[in-house]
Every structure is written in C-alpha cells, then in structure tokens.
Amino acid sequence: MKKLKSKISNRVKLTLERTIPYRYHYKPIGVHPEGVSNECVRFQNIYTAYENPLKIEDGLFDILSDYDKPDYKSVTTDYNIIELDEGRVFAGNVATVAVISKENKIVGEASFSYKNGDVVPADQNNVFQQKFFPEPEHFDCTVFAMLNGGGGASNYAHYLIDSLSRIHLLKKSGKFDEVDKFLVPSIRYDFQEDALKLLGITRDKIIEGDKVPHIQAKKLIASTAPRDTSVIIPSWVCEFHRDEYLKPEFLNDFDAPYIYIKRSDSGIRNVLNEAEVEEMLSKYGFKFYELRNLSFIEKVSLFAKAKVVVSVHGAGLTNIMFCSTDSHFIELYPDVYILTTYVDLATKVGIDYAYQLCKSSAFADNGGDAQKVHVTVDIPKLEALVKEKVQ
Template identity: 40%
Template structure:
C-alpha cells in the first residue's frame, strides 16, 4: 500500500501491511449445528456441543475486528432458539459482517469463493442446500445461477437462524481472520463470470455515480459528471440499474474507471488488467480495499481524497459521509489517467506489430 494512502487512511482502520493467511481447507461435520442470529457472529457447533472455532466467526462488540473463537457471543447467550432439522447436506456460505448486511463486495469476496474451495475438494455436487443470509437478494441469485444453484436449494437465516443438518460442509474463511484477499479469489471470479462474448456495448470510459446511494456521493455531483463527460468522454453509470451480468459486461469493456469507494466498485475485478482505476475517497473513509484489489490484479491505481463534512472517527459514521472534490484537482488526475490509457494503447499496438 502506498505510504501516502496509508498515512491518509483513518486512524480507526489502518490497513495492515502484512498478514498471515493460513492455507484454505474444507471441513465435514456430521450432525452439526449452525447458530447465526446476528451479523456479528456465526457459531458452528459439533454434535457433542463444542464450538468449532476455526469455521465460526465473531466480530468484537461495536467494532469491525475479528476476534478469537473463545469470544464468540454464543457463550454469552442465555436463550437459544430450537434448531430446525434439515435432512441432507448443508453448506454454509455465511461469513458474517458486511456479508450478513447484504453487502455486494463481501458476498463476492468472502462468501461466493467458498464454492471454489468445494469444487477443488470434490464436494460441491454432494451439497443439497446452501445457507445464505438472504435468499431474496437479486445479486445473490444472479451469481449462483451460472453455478447451477437455484433458489430452491437456498436456506437463509431469516428462517433458519439455528439449524441442525445430517451433514455440514464448511470452508475456512476466505481471508482468514484478516483483510487481505488471496489471489485465487480473483482468478475464480474472473474465470467463472467474465463473458465469453460481448452481448451489449458500453462506453469504456466509466464513471460510477452513487446518486442512487444514501452516502459517499461525490459533490458537486452535476459538475463532476459534466466535466467527465464533456472534457474526457466518460459516461455516468448507476450500478443499481444493471443486472449482475450487465455489471460484469460493463467493467469487462473498461478502458478507464473513475469511482467513489463503495461495494459496487468490486466489479473492478472484471475489468481488463490494463484499465486504470481512479478511486475517490472521503477523508474519513480512505480505506485500502480497492488499492489492494488493484495490486493483486496488477492493475494501475490512483486515488483522490475529498473532504468529508464531519470527519467521523469510526467506521460506521464515516461510511455514511459524502465527499467533496476540487474540480481542478480532479481534472488533473483524470488527465493523468487518460495519458496512462494512451500510453498503454500505444504499447499494445507496438506489441501487435512486433
């Protein structure tokens, strides 16, 4: 992570430079239980009533840090819902936190790649049901369909907050107990979802607007969109208007992307590696997630920090702030972005000639 971005990031959420991510694995549990009645924790319980800590999940109270299994709040509960019996094999795609809140980024990065681990272990075809947080989320259904998993095979915690299955199939947390994403996650997503052929043409110069979102809107919105359109040829897209397949196809055609931080920017995974990203960050929410994604992919990355009205000192409040950018500074950064696109295009032409 560039030192300047690290220093600019909020004190409450500094992105670690290094983490140890243990090897991935799968686990089968006979007559096991899953208890998940809140987004802060997932408890996987063996037939003899022991917490299986390595495949459970726990956030600290009021914080976004993962903590040790002994601190799982299952140990503090005094009331328990009776488990629902499920005949057959259940695979848990639960990963807690943002995924539990229906966040698109966390679904793509923390939940969906568990299916790759099952494929590699030869277990995917043995699963009868998949446990998710909300079986009605559109993007969830649209990402599972290409993998042959229909809604009739989904259970969710709205109806199965506590279940017991004949057999549980589980995987290690995709990112361990940290934030760094293994390279295999991006390979799996690109190989699985990138379209074999183009079915719709999009402008390859993409500006993602969050005008359809309650926070992290870039201001002054109209002036930013007009400048990007009139001076640089960008088209503004709001991702809520598009299906999952359309989002993938949009980003797969990208030559350059400008976007504020947000879950929808996870689609940068599907962009050509040479297409640069300029990320717009509120000062109080200058997180390193997409800097890391870009680095893992080998993608050119730049950032611009805009002013936040309140300069919140915690993750929750900061995530709800908008940001104001200086149009002259933005113009300078986009000019640099387009110069990088031009040089990359010239380099590809030279390679083709030789």
Template identity: 30%
Template sequence: MNYDLKLELRYQSLSILKYLKAPFLKFSPTKEVSIDEYLKKNKSASIQNFEENESYILTLLNGRVWSSNGTVITEDNILISEINRTLLKEKRNSVFYQKSVINPQIKTGVAAIVAQPAGNVYYHWMIDILPRIELLKKADEFDSIDYFVFNEIKYPFQKETLKIFGIPENKIIEVKNLWNYHFQFDKLIFPSFTSELNRATYFTIKTLEKYIYPKQKTSQGKQFYKKIYLSRSKAPNRKLLNEQEVLCLLKAEGFYEIFPEEYSVIEQAEIFANAEVIVGVHGSAFTNIAFCKPATKVIDICAPEWVNDCFLEITKLRGLVYIRITGNQFLGIKGIDKGANISLHDSKIKFLMEQV
C-alpha cells in the same frame, strides 16, 4: 461505553423481547479453539486440504449453524476460530453475547455452510462467498449436498450468480437475522474462507473469471465507454454531495455516468472489462475491478472515516493503477454525518481532474 458492552446489551435486550415465550436451548460456548486443536481431540471431524490457496473443507458431524453470521457450533458446544469470521469492530463472535438461543431445527442430511457476516453485501458475496462455492465444487461429495446455507437471498445479483454456479433453489436455506435461525445437520461441510477479510486472492479472481467473465458475454456489439463514473446518488449513504459539479467536469473529459445496480453482474463485468478509467465514491460497485484489464486506472474517492484497502488489494492482483482521494467530511448540525457523505473541495477537484 465501549463497543463490545453496547453490542452485548443490544443483543440481550432484543433476544429477551423477541423470544420471551419461545423455547430456549440454554447455550454458552464452553470455549473457542483453533482448528488444529479441535481436530486432535475430536476424531469425528475431518478435513480435506487443497494445495491452492491453502484452502480446505472441514466436515463436522451433528454440527449447528446459528444466525445470519453463519456461526458454526460443534456438537460439543465449541467454536472453531478459523471458521467463524467476525467483522472488524467485533472482538468476539456475536454468539458469546447471547445468554440463550432458540432450539435448533433438526435437518436430516448434509449441509454446506457458506453464510458469513455481511454475506449479502455485493463485495463480500463476490469476493468471499462465490469462491467458497468453487471450493465445494472441488469436493468429492458436492453432488450429495442436500442443503446450502446462505445469507438472505434478496438481491438480483445473488440469484443471478447462484444460477451461474449451479446451486438449485430447492436446496437453499437462508439465515436472515441473529435470533431465529438455528439449524442442526447430520453432517455439516464448511468450505474455508479463501482470503482474509477485505483482502482478495488470485483464487478469487480466477473463480470470477471462470464463471462470470469473459465466458458469459451477453452484449456483443454493444458500445462500451472508456471512462466511467460510478454514481452512488441512489445509495443510502457515502454520497458525493457536490456530485453534479464534479460530474459536469468529468463529462467534459468524456466520462459516462453509470448506476451499477441497474445492470446484471455479467453486464457490470463487461462494462468494467472495457473501461480504461474508473472514478467513483468508495462502494461495492468497485468490486467489479476484478474484471478490468491491466493498467486500468481506478480512482477511489473515500470518506476520511471510511478508508478501506479492499479495492487496493484487487488492483495489485490485476495490475491496475490505484489512486485514492480522501474527500472532505460533511459536518451536519450535530457534527460529522453518520452516513459518511462527503464533498470534494476545489483543491481535490483539481487533483482529480489531473488524474483523469
């Protein structure tokens, strides 16, 4: 059974179970069009372009936002391709797998839509969400925005950065799942994505530098380590199973083990900005290499089934040295471990130690 068919069956079954007695708005998007095509035929929509990064802000009257994916639906039931992002496995927006969605809550006022798929993952929050807030700040009507629609705000790093970016708590609307979040606004403002999926831009880096580092220092006089190891031992997946063996060798070379989730965003920025060599298993903590100084060495240990160039792209922008080591797959009783846990065998440990 292919991925799209499984996804459709999952969405339909969950939707039926969850909303058997709920009021429905029968909805099936009539079509999906490009932003240029939509603007030609719908004079009520408008766009404000910015030269930097070819970004823009799109304004729609009576637009709707549905689900934790931040899916934007126009008043005439059309999806605009460029403003509705899907993850790599999905060929179509998840709304197309729904036969119906719950009636929208009508909100009077102006809403800025910043939610997107996986928007509360640290990497996507820092690389995708925060630069879009900066775009909103460039808009003439930022102060008149009544609501900001985000993915669920459940982590300290989200609350910390929203405060830094000046987003009032009383203006935040959260969309937490794919079924019972659906809103309609008098005016809907959509700040464009400032980069392709998993590909940061200079605008991204400049935004993070402007708001988080180096202006927001909190640890004057604190000791920082030149060589750091990013541990995922507290994470639910993508763990290095023989971490203690590897860590023992790294500590002998002057490495310090850190758990990034135990630090604030500003503290993480300072730690990475002062490091010269960074080693770890591929994960969102590597997002902080956006704060590293040029020539910092980044060693990204990846699972064979979880290779992604997102951090390689940041190293190109920052002038860092990127080294990828592909770990050995962990084979459980039922085959390949679904958590993408790995180990490093002797030859790969040797290669790692030659790099540090």
C-alpha cells in the same frame, strides 16, 4: 423512523436472548481444536500457508484511517474445508456465526464473531453469551455453509468476497457435487440469487440464512473464511470470480470504455458537486451509471469492458476485479474514510490504480460515522488524473 424502530427491536431482541435461558443445551461448551480431525469433524487442507500480501504503496498505507488500519502488510493462512456429521450453524444475530460440532463445540475457523470493530477469536464468539436458542431446523442432506456475518445479507462486497468465494474452496475439495443445499446469507437482492444461478445453484438448493437462524444437517460442510481474520483479500478470490463470470457466453456488450459510477442511489458518500464532476468528465467521453439499475451480469460486463473507472469508495467497486489488466481505476476517498478493500482488489488483478482524497462533509474518527459522510471533489486535480489515463 422505520430503521430506528428496527434497531431498537433488534437491540431488545439481543438483550432478551442473552438474559432469558431457552433450550440452553444448544449453547456450545467449548472450541474444537484447530485443524484436528476426529470421527465427527474432518479437515481437508486446500491451501497450506497461503501467502497474502497487501500490495499498496507506502504513502497510501500511511494515511489509511486509524480505526481500520491493519498493523500488517501480509498474512499467511491455511485454508480448509471442514465436514461435520450432524453439524449445526447458529447465526442468531448479525455479529455472530457459530459452526458447531456434534460434540457441541465451535469450529473456530469456520465461525465468525464481531466485537468493537474486530473479528475476535473463537473462544470469544458471541454465541457463548447467548442463552436463548431456537430449535434448529433439520436438513437430512449435505449442506454447505456460506454465512459470513451480517454484511453478506445486504452488502455487495461482503457477499461476493466473504460468502460466495467459499465456493472456490468447495470446488477445490472435489465436494461441490455432493452438496444438496447451500446456506447463504440472503437472497433478498437480485444479485445474490443471480450470482448463485450462474454457478449452477438454483433456488431450490438455497437455504436463506436470514430466515433460518439455526440449522442442523446430516452432513455440514464449512470452510475457512476467505479473509480469515484479516482485511486482506487473497488472490484466489479474484481468480475465482474472474474464472466463473468472465465467460463470453455470459457477458453483455457495453460501449462504455470510460465510466463514472454515481452514488446518487445511496444515502451515504454522495458527491456534493457531482454536476460539475460530470460536466468535466463528459469532455473526455465518460458515461455515467448507477449500479442498482444493472443486473449482476450487467455489472460484471460493464467493468469487464471499461478502460477507465472513476468512483467514490463503495461496495459497487468490488466489480473492479472484473476489469481487464490494461484498465485504469481512480478511487475517490472521503478524507476520513480511507480503507484498503478496492486498492487491494485492483492490485491483485494487476490494473493501474490511482486515488484522490476528497474533502468530507463532516469530521469522523470511527468507521460508523465516517462511512456516512459526503464528499466534495477537487475537479482540477481529478481532471489532471483523468487526462493521464484516457490518453
């Protein structure tokens, strides 16, 4: 009931914001020319024509869920750091991030807008439908914008991949030490603040995007989104996280070479016959973990020490990028929810990957419904896979 009330409230709020004019002069008047520097917007190229392939076998690519299946197997992206004098960031709702220049134009590659399941071009950004704008909070300093839309505020995968990874581009630009404040999606969860702290970003340097929807900075620094407008994760994302967090002084010891990640701490994609799955895996020395019970660095350490990982598809599997290159990963897919994210990470790191389709508890033909199903695992098939990996 609480979630329903929140959804209704947010929908009403969004409707009002698009119908009642308020501080309308803050609405952008157009889109800044891509990659073009001027006196108040400056582009610094970090990677030119970065090639980013999706390295998955044809058999898996063919059965990807239609509603989220890319029509490409590789993308090429220019990655930039962008400096804006008196730049603004407006993020009035979960589907919209608009980085706006002093000339009141959107900087497209640093902005984000989501419609009908797709990231849309800058000229279709939802901010152009907005009529209600709160007064921006002014910061008389240099701010680095790390907002990536609604997912980063609560989802582990979106936070690490789409938000935190931008630090790599900032460091490559040589401007990390110039930044006074970091505009992040949220620090409502421990992993968000802990991951920043290990990068030397303390709480006093953080602006919480979910609490400040509109800011203006003396100097705003933004970046190209790590995945740009595609679903493919660039190799440099994995390299960045491994370089930053797989440090001996950070890692904890885990005597758990074989691990099964439970989803009983979630209300979606639960394993309906999990007791039988655990009974089988116990024969091979597996240990069982709920990731919510671990700190951020404990999650990193657990996967770094693991030799075999088994789990249903879910955000916690972002930690696959911390596995050693001689480890094995078995991903259990609901047969209505087959996405690229974690096979992409596994192949970018170079670990052995296998998957199994599991019977879903309901039919679904869209991502919203499909992500909520539960699964039943074919235990003999899983055991056959496990035997290959533990011997």
